[in-house]
Amino acid sequence: MHAAQEATQKSLDAxxxxxxxxxxxxxxxxxxLFWPIGWLALSLPHLFEKIFSSADLLxxxxxxxxxxFSDFEQAALYxxxxxxxxxxxxxxxxxxxxxxxxxxxxxxxxYLEYQFPSPAEAVSDQITWLAIFSLGAAFFxxxxxxxxxxxxxxxxxxxxxxx
Amino acid sequence: xxxxMLKVASLLLFxxxxxxxxxxxxxxxxLLAPNDSSPRRVPTAARYFRAPKGHRALPAAFDVSGLExxxxxxxxxxxxxxxxxxxxxxxDTDRSSNLRPELTSTYAPIPICVxxx
Numbered sequence: 001m002h003a004a005q006e007a008t009q010k011s012l013d014a015x016x017x018x019x020x021x022x023x024x025x026x027x028x029x030x031x032x033l034f035w036p037i038g039w040l041a042l043s044l045p046h047l048f049e050k051i052f053s054s055a056d057l058l059x060x061x062x063x064x065x066x067x068x069f070s071d072f073e074q075a076a077l078y079x080x081x082x083x084x085x086x087x088x089x090x091x092x093x094x095x096x097x098x099x100x101x102x103x104x105x106x107x108x109x110x111y112l113e114y115q116f117p118s119p120a121e122a123v124s125d126q127i128t129w130l131a132i133f134s135l136g137a138a139f140f141x142x143x144x145x146x147x148x149x150x151x152x153x154x155x156x157x158x159x160x161x162x163x
Numbered sequence: 164x165x166x167x168m169l170k171v172a173s174l175l176l177f178x179x180x181x182x183x184x185x186x187x188x189x190x191x192x193x194l195l196a197p198n199d200s201s202p203r204r205v206p207t208a209a210r211y212f213r214a215p216k217g218h219r220a221l222p223a224a225f226d227v228s229g230l231e232x233x234x235x236x237x238x239x240x241x242x243x244x245x246x247x248x249x250x251x252x253x254x255d256t257d258r259s260s261n262l263r264p265e266l267t268s269t270y271a272p273i274p275i276c277v278x279x280x
Binding site for chain 2: 008011012106107110125126129130132133135136137139140142143144146147150151153154157
């Protein structure tokens with residue numbers, strides 16, 4: 001195999017391993033509480049709101065983003081990857097992670113204060129949208145982490161010429 | 164938090180996530196593209212190479228790692244000696260080229276056999 005193709009293949013293998021270990025496994029444990037475990041085994045009312053409005057996905061997403069920030073720091077330190085674009089992106093990642101952790105506190109307090117109604121009654125809009133917001137935040141964090149990781153892989157394979 | 168704020172934030176997060184996923188997929192496809200001849204892939208040595216008059220230049224994405232190269236000294240008495248090289252491992256259209264001796268010294272790991280005519 002050509003050397004460049006071999007390096008690309010190795011980098012993509014490392015990317016897939018990172019994706020499985022740091023993103024898919026932690027998130028799938030939370031998502032599995034809704035489906036299939038919650039859906040099939042537990043017959044709880046308001047299952048979606050009870051699982052996702054607790055905002056447990058927010059600290060997990062923050063951890064994924066902090067991991068990406070750490071990767072970028074190491075790349076800047078040891079591999080001399082100093083693209084200004086990547087520097088801006090890595091500070092965006094850590095800012096978003098801190099924002100997620102702050103938001104997690106507010107969401108968790110709101111969740112703990114809320115008394116879930118009986119199965120026949122509907123859950124309040126705020127709790128439902130809190131659950132959707134939590135899922136959206138996780139979706140955005142995973143998208144950002146994957147985009148940054150791929151960008152970092154590209155910079156490692158094809159570094160920009162120094163001025 | 165007000166419900167409207169949660170709605171707007173959720174919508175923005177989902178839309179932003181879709182954009183980021185699209186960007187990641189685009190970058191992965193660029194990485195996997197077989198014939199990427201963007202200028203950033205040109206090795207430093209090849210950037211400074213100029214083919215002699217009447218000969219073709221090296222391909223833009225020229226990468227000699229792992230290639231075997233044998234060369235014949237064409238004009239041994241000239242101050243600007245040229246090596247006629249046959250490069251194994253390139254496509255048929257790129258099999259032969261002319262390399263300057265100072266360029267071949269850049270590719271130190273490649274064994275070069277020189278025969279004086």
